[in-house]
Amino acid sequence: MKNYMKTRLTYRADFWVEVVSDLLFQATNFIFILVIFMHTNSLAGWSQGEVIFVYGFFMVPFGLFGCFVNMWNFSERYITKGEMDRVLTRPAHNLFQIFLENINPPSLSGSIIGLIIMAISGTQLGLPFEWWTIPALIILSLSAVAIYTGIYTALTSLSFYSDAPTGIIPLMYNIQNYGRYPVTIYNRAIQVLLTWILPFAFVGVYPAAIFLQRTEMMKIALLTPVMGAIFAGIGLVAWNYGVKKYKGAGS
């Protein structure tokens, strides 16, 4: 593990390029929020400060996920190039090995910026800092990471079934952003989708509502850890099932 970190950090330039590209990605989303609020004062009753706070929260689990669960190139690297066979011969759980092999520290910069944004906009909004703020932040972030991991693991395990390079994951990338906006602006179908089917709203607006003291979302927000457990479970089951079906690379 320690050696691994060293090899990653050897390529200093790469590290910084990735940090910059990550931050740029976040910056564009910020520009979107700023542009929106140049033309309106509230988005379904949410002020600019609140939307930015939600975004800050969203960045924390998103960065953790990007660092520890990096499955972007799974199909190409492990299935097409046959590295999965190597992983399967080792005793540790294969999914765990894959996570470890793909750790990507530059993503953590996003989490740090997210915390800073939350602190600044939280102060401006006059949010109270209670004894439970930090523990709640940790629990909610970890639950959100579990939701992400579950969704993406389940999707990635599809590549065990079809030899087609799954194009779904890049497409999904856009959708995860929508959980950051107050979901109440969407119509029923999209709300249900973002809450129960692809629960990206639990990675943004719902947990943030707890800190923002939005009473109308409080009940559903408290379900975040439950959703995390459920989706992590679904992901793991789908994965194990897929591995069982896996027959090895062609040759």
Add this chain to the structure above:
Amino acid sequence: MSSLETKKSGRKLLLGAYIDFIRIRFLTMLAYRVNYYTGILIYSLNIGVNYFTWKAIYGEGGSAGVTLGGFTLTQMTSYLAVSWMARAFYFNNLDREISTDIRDGSIAIQFIRPYNYVLVKMMQGLGEGMFRFMLFMIPGMTIAMLLFPVQLPTDPAAWTGFLVMLFFSFLINTQINVITGLSAFFVENNEGMMRMKRVIVDLFSGLIVPITLFPGWLSSILKLLPFQAITYLPGSVFTGQVKGVGIWNVLGIQIFWFLALLIPMVWLYHAARQRLFVQGG
């Protein structure tokens, strides 16, 4: 047979080979078409979410005909649908393909083959684009029009103009992809560059926010960059809210950028070949 004739028939063969590249990629894509059924759903969802976001931004004014940056809510919806569906056509992963070729070294073999590597890649991109046009963009557009209040022009001239503009969107976007891909020759790891490019193209081309809504200083910078020619200009002219900028103007800008981007692309290609020979000894 005279040497001139062999040369001629050789050229004919080569042209046939390039067309084959289009055809083969089209057929390859067809084999993986199941991916694109989910793609249509996800793009429709993208349009839907953006539609509701804008509806919330317009608020009460949406039905009263309030305009933001020259767009009424209906025009904004049409613009979003057209832009996302145009993306369904012009998007491709040539940057990734090229940098993979460079990193695993297979580009060396491709360089000694008797055809132009970049041209082949662009042909493959075109094959992919044709597939995306028929099995992704057209069905997707139909679904989007059923679900959301999209208003498109009925004039056949507008449609013809749009298709031509769309083709140039494809060319410009593909050139940017090729340039990003070839940069792998000079940067150790261009993963970050590729991600940056993706984000910049989506934001600065006006896919996420039409360029007129950006703050003045930013939109005047964006007007000097090639990205607006990919999404914003064709989309806004086609859905008819930007007055004074006609199809011919947009085509002019697009042709300008197509020619201007040829310069770095060809230069990078030559520099890359040079570098390959040096490394190969």
